[in-house]
Amino acid sequence: MEISKLLDRVESNAIVLPEFQREFVWKNSQAKELMNSLFEEFPIGSLLTWETENPPEIKNEAIDEEKHALFEVLLDGQQRLTVLYMLIKDEIPPYYTEDDTENDPRDLYLNVGDGKFHFENKMTREGVEWVRVTDCFNGEVDGVTIAQKKLGDKPEPVLELSKEYNQQIAQLQNVTTRSIPVETLPKSADIHEAIELFDKINSQGTHLSDAELALAHMSAEWAYIRRNMKQKQAELATQGFEFNLNFYVKCMIGTLTETMTYEQVYNVSEDELKSQWYELAGKDNKDGIFDYVINVLQNDGQIPSSDYINTRDVLIPFIVYLNKQEKQLSHDEKTQFLRWLYSGMMWSRYSGSSDTTVEHDISLLDGESPTDQLMQEIRDERGRIEVQASDLQGRGKRTRRFYNMVRTVIRANDPVDWKTGEPLKGSYELESHHIFPKSKLYEEYDSGNSTHRKLVNEIANRAFLTPATNKQLGDELPESYLPKIIEDHPSALDSQFIPDNGELWKLQNYEDFLAKRRELLADAINDYMENLVVGEEGNEEQESADELIHKGENTRIEFKESFLYDVYREQANKDLKKEVAKEICALTNSEGGAVVIGVKDDTKEIKGLDRDYNLMEKGKDSFGLQLRQEVSNRLGQMMATAYTHVRFEEVDEKEVCVIWVDDSPKPVFFEEDDSEQFYVRTGTSAQPLSIQEANKYIDEHWNQSPIA
Known part of the structure; x- marks a missing residue:
């Protein structure tokens, strides 16, 4: 034609x-x-x-x-x-x-x-x-x-x-x-036959990958799955995590089939596809497994964006495990999975036949200790997990697996800007700074020699600073500017694991400087991996229930006598549950803290939870389930799964419930009767704010746009 x-x-x-x-x-x-x-x-x-x-x-x-x-x-x-x-x-x-x-x-x-x-x-x-x-x-x-x-x-x-x-x-x-030949499938063909023939003919031009072909087959069942994936892709990109559609397809395949066999999703029904996608992305494009993973990476893993992730496939087994566990991870499981994620990225777990490796790793998730088995796979393949100084020799920015790990460890070590002393945390955009400037080093080394270029651009010659500070330092030698930095900000060098021996800051001792800093960085990575602390600022918030009760109510501690049992009517009162959710909302919008259920607020008398248990079909199990549901319904699923941590403790032979509440990285609203209310902690209670007050508070605390 x-x-x-x-x-x-x-x-x-x-x-x-x-x-x-x-x-x-x-x-x-x-x-x-x-x-x-x-x-x-x-x-x-x-x-x-x-x-x-x-x-x-x-x-x-x-x-x-x-x-x-x-x-x-x-x-x-x-x-x-x-x-x-x-x-x-x-x-x-x-x-x-x-x-x-x-x-x-x-x-x-x-x-x-x-x-x-x-x-x-x-x-x-x-x-x-x-x-x-x-x-x-x-x-x-x-x-x-x-x-x-x-x-x-x-x-x-x-x-x-x-x-x-x-x-x-x-x-x-x-x-x-000019005429272009047009081949036409007969009317008798169905959509899957059309797609399969398309793939056979599509050997020229921009060929479809296995994931793209799987997406085409899934689209035959649920027409708008591609559109939904692109919406989630765009939403996560605004948070700094950019993944191509193939990643989302592989997550669907992994969670639906627990394999990486693309053909297994060709005939999955529309209802199954929708159900699984909403688990991953969230029913309203929020509070899904993807959001949980981003929260863990940013707030627990010191990974602020996908730029720190050198292989996206390392996330797939974690996502499959979260799907199997309905996003319910213990503190220890979260820690172990983060340790494995770091190891998988550092040691290029998925550098070869990645789909085969991902499928094998998914098969280990049903074991008694899946992260132990996953780590052992890396040890068997690489011989060790620990980093040695020699691993960093000659490695520069292009060796993303080590470069990203160094950035992560430095972020976790509370670095400060070398000029202002401001903490380099959160959304700071950092640049890679050559401690010994390239212009000075190339006076001693040959820029045309690949070995020399590797020495000049080694990870060990990098620090991470704001663009303004990086520009101000220019081509000064470290023996000139580092003494001033130590004088103004004593912890600045230690926080980035830079040798404090002034002799090593001299240009003639550059290679000795590199050798020493490689050792410091390798030790720092190993220490971080060994002593990984997730979701805690030290141990200051993790007092026992007895210690919390002894302190009494304050801006970060709230007591509730019961969760469901009305002590005045001596019967169930569902309104009491939402009062607990309000206090959690107020704490997470403030500085975090703890809600203790089973303690009388004015006298600190231990009442226990038996009266609540007796109103529930399965006692303690029902209590935990109803608590999670109340938090999820009122504050969102992320609050129930990521920002609250529930434990039961015995005090004076009576069981109480302690709900640890993290401070949220974004505003959290309390939902009631199709409306939303913003609560903060004022003194010893949750207080609602007007729209004007909430806008001001949100702008000051999160630097976000006001609410309508």
């Missing part, structure tokens, strides 16, 4: 694109090569369409199903057809939106002198023979005008040259008359 007719059919929605298809992902180089092939009359392959009366969901809802009895669904060739449509029609095809196009090929130029193509740059802007390809197709290019610009007022030479130019322009315009 002629290209012009194909494009007209796209314009009229006679050819449509199914929802499961990818976005426009071709690079500019591919678009240029396509046009060059057509210009030179080389073959460009065929298109694959599927005629059906029952189409899958269509991208961009580009058709009125009532007006079409038979649909021609484009299965293969949308990248080529999109390039042609945008260059010839100068518009985005109706099956895409602007957000669906990663690159725009309409800045492609043709040189009418030699017939070469090039994307816009200084050469195309200043050269008179360069014209936009789209302008050639819409009739805005004339060879005479171009020839006049090149030769000036010389009628005969201009006429001769314009003929050559117009010949090139006509050759380009004739592309619209």
Whole structure:
């Protein structure tokens, strides 16, 4: 079929694109090569369409199903057809939106002198023979005008040259008359047969990966799964965690099948797909397993963004385990999994056949001690977990597995800025600073020698500072600026494991400095891994129930006599449960703290939990379940699973419940009767704030936008 007719059919929605298809992902180089092939009359392959009366969901809802009895669904060739449509029609095809196009090929130029193509740059802007390809197709290019610009007022030479130019322009315009073979699947084919045939034919061009093919099959069952994945992808990207769609597909495969066998999800029902996706992403795109993992990485793991993760696959076994455990992890399990995540990244656990390795590691999750088995796999493969100084020798920023671990350990060691003394925590954007400046080192070392370049750029010659401080230090030598830093901020060097021996700061002792700092960094990594502390600021908040009761109520400690039992009516009162949730909300929005249930607030008398247990079908088990449900329903699932830690203790032969509450990294609202209220801890009680007060508080504590 002629290209012009194909494009007209796209314009009229006679050819449509199914929802499961990818976005426009071709690079500019591919678009240029396509046009060059057509210009030179080389073959460009065929298109694959599927005629059906029952189409899958269509991208961009580009058709009125009532007006079409038979649909021609484009299965293969949308990248080529999109390039042609945008260059010839100068518009985005109706099956895409602007957000669906990663690159725009309409800045492609043709040189009418030699017939070469090039994307816009200084050469195309200043050269008179360069014209936009789209302008050639819409009739805005004339060879005479171009020839006049090149030769000036010389009628005969201009006429001769314009003929050559117009010949090139006509050759380009004739592309619209070229024919592209169109292969068509019969109406009898179903969607899975269409996708499988598509994959077989799709051996040329931008080939589908196994994950992309699995996503296409899942889209055949749940049309909008791709759209849902992209929404979650965009939401997590705003938090600093950028993962491609393949990662989300693999998480679905892992949690649905506990394998990495892509074909096993080809026929999973829409209901199963939705149910599993909502577990991962959250029903309203929040409080899902992904959110829990990000919380653990940022708040417990000193990993502020995906830039610190050198292999995304290391997260998949953790995500599968969380799915199996319904996001209920003990403090020890969280610690052990973080230790394993660090080890897996440092020792490149998934550098080879990653899917095979991920599947093997998933198979270990049902063991009695899964993290022990996972760690043993790394030991068996690498011989050890511990880092040695020699592992860091010659390793620079490109060796992400060690570079990221050094950054993580330094973040965990309370570093401060070398100029201001401000803690370098939270959302600070840090730059990698050469302690010995490159400009000085290359006076001693050969920049053309790869061994010398590795020495200059070693991890051991890096510190992490704010961009402003990095710029201020410039090319000063450490023997000049480090003494001043120690004087102003005594802990600054220790926090980044920098040798304090002034002799090592001299340029002639650079390699001795590297050797010493490698030792310090290796020891720091091993110590951090060995003594990993998760979710605690030392042990100051982890007093026993007896100690909390002895202290009495204050800004961080709240007593509740019961959870469900009304001491005045001597019967169940569900309103009491929401009072506990309010106190938890107030504490997490303040500085965190503890709620102790089973203690009379005014006298500190131990009442215990038996009266609550007696009102519940399964006693203590029901108590814990109802407590989690109340927190989840009122404050969100993340509060129930990530920011509250419940334990039961015996005091004076009576059992009490202690709920440790972390301070939240973002505002938490209390939900009641379809409305939200913001609580903070004031004195010994939870106090609601007005919208104006809440806006001010949120801005001061989290630097976030006000609420409406």
